Amino acid sequence: MKYYLCKYIPPRADFLATMTAAEREWMGEHGVFLNRLLDQGLIVAHGPVIDDTGGYGVSLYQIADDQDIAALTSEDPIVKNGVGHYEHYTMLSLKARG
Template structure:
């Protein structure tokens, strides 16, 4: 198994305060997508991080050795709609409570 911390970076610093109607819809789809991966056991945890009014998303993935993390993050509805991007960080070890 491979482990990753994935950081979703919004397209602008004030993104959360200035969401368009389309972006609000896509953010809902983003949450649904991550929750589905959580239910499947692909994601261990996910959630928003807020820092001085700005934010980004964090997800912890645990995937098979023959899988590519970009295959998951590129299918995220918010990214597919051109809103923000992901950074991927390899985690050599991930311990999680059950």
């Protein structure tokens, strides 16, 4: 297994407050996409982070050795529509409750 912290970087610092109608729709699809991966066991946890410099999203992935994290995150509807991008950070291990 491989483990990653993936950080979704929105296109602008005030993205959550200034989303267009299309961006709001894609963000809804983004949530459905992440929840589907959560249900499949590929994501351990995900959610938005708010800080003084603007918000971003974090997902913790646990994937098979033959899976490509960049290929997975490139299928996210928000990314496919050119709204932001992901940074991928390899983790040595991942422990979770439950």
